[in-house]
Amino acid sequence: MWTHAKWPGRFLPPHLAAGERLGAYATWCNAVEGNTTFYATPSRDTVESWARQTPPDFRFVVKLPKPVTHERRLADVDEPMRAFLEAMAPIESRTHALWVQLPGSFGPGEVGALAAFLRRVPRSYRCAVEVRHPAFFADDHAGRLLERVLDAAGAEWVPFDTTALFAAPPASDAERDAWTKKPRLPRRSRALTGHPIVRYLGRDATERTVEGWRPWLDTVVAWLREGRSPTLFVHTPDNADALELARRFHDEVRARLPELEPLPEPMPLPAEDEPLTLF
Template identity: 60%
Template sequence: MRLHVGCAQWTHQAWPQPSRSKLEWYASWCNAVESNTTFYATPSRSAVANWAEQTPSDFRFVVKLPQLITHERRLSGVEVELRAFLSAIEPLAERNHAVWIQLPASFSPTDLGTLAAFLHYAPRGYRYAVEVRHPAFFDDAVAAGQLERVLGRVQAEWIPFDTGTLFGRRPTSYAERDAWMKKPRVVRRTRALTAFPIVRYIGRDSVAETIEGWTYLVDLVVNWLGEGRSPTIFLHTPDNVEALNLARRFYADVRAVLPDLAPLPEPVELDPPTLF
């Protein structure tokens, strides 16, 4: 059994600020991270190699494709850019859990041919996971089935972004209002297509509400692990201030049901303050 948990980032202004590498410190709290920075630009190989050096071999990155590929070119005519990106992330080796293809909300069922062609010609040897946001994929069983068939041909996963808890009641803070404006309001999805399901879950400012909302997800992960799958769960809140603690709490909730699940590493202590 293998469960990975993590956050949307490995550093946050509200989190403790270690003098050592922030990524190294984060990797003592969680065993996975969403690599959102790659959405804005392809990183250098040296930067990626540095990420690998700062994390243990069982740590996992889910690396997002650059917006040039997914949003600007919409997966068309991007062979050169895709290969350049995959070359850049090679130093991650086994730490590269999946290449994350987050598509814009305007990418609809009529665009599935483009996605199918992209996945067909994408270099093998990588695991691909797709996040769609167009409502039709969640409201129309035919469209959902078509997407599942496209993904199934190349053993790619469908990444759901579970916003049910966030939209459970009206926002009560600026961060929640901002999340209401930006996050997709779609039907909850609980079906895994591969042995490596990935779920992005966002709660609320309230820790208690966030924990209450993931009860179904704990049960789902327990079932997936029992089926021999290796899920990865990313915990978000509107401001992500408590995301680190929540990721560990989620793991603990699963482990309370499955005590044979290996524990997360113990967080390293912050360096003591110096006089100079």
């Protein structure tokens, strides 16, 4: 996600053309969740524009299409996967992971389908799997089974941490909506690979979001000291402050590890008194 109605004019220059928005986002953050790919595989031209707008070390975590994960549940998906990977080819070197987000009904009984699917993914791609079935978190046997399958494929388990969201009753319309849609699962912070990926969902109140990510500061710093290369995405129910919050998390990590590379300087906004032009 690199566009949001509340970002232009506040974090990003207003009135950017579609082919410039990702480039502006990439001056704020060095990684992005490619969520739109779940709903439709983009054209190759579109993906080529993503490559043009981002530096070589930018990280894309692209979600696999809905027909692959939710409709066919990873079975008989060679054709849609081939079409998807052909479209993604322009950013193959920047695809940090293929994000395999599975439906909440995908449980331990289907782990075999996941194992077979992961064996067929080209080795040039890294996979990161997000599960939402409660059994993987409550049943030790199910959790270990999933870890073995992921470990065999060199794939990561993506935690979606919603504990801050559910720590207190919702206080905004966006939070109330998130309460009805987001999974309520325990926090999980065990990395399986050298490239752990975390999805963190806080609250619309900044102080609650910051308080909720404290455990992740310790975890991310420890991973970096172990030589891992983690990626953490910060969300809130309305996502209005997500860019600023992501940079704040990065700054808090750098305060503990000054050797960590800084994020790029954000693209400057036009001065308020700058005249508008048509061309």
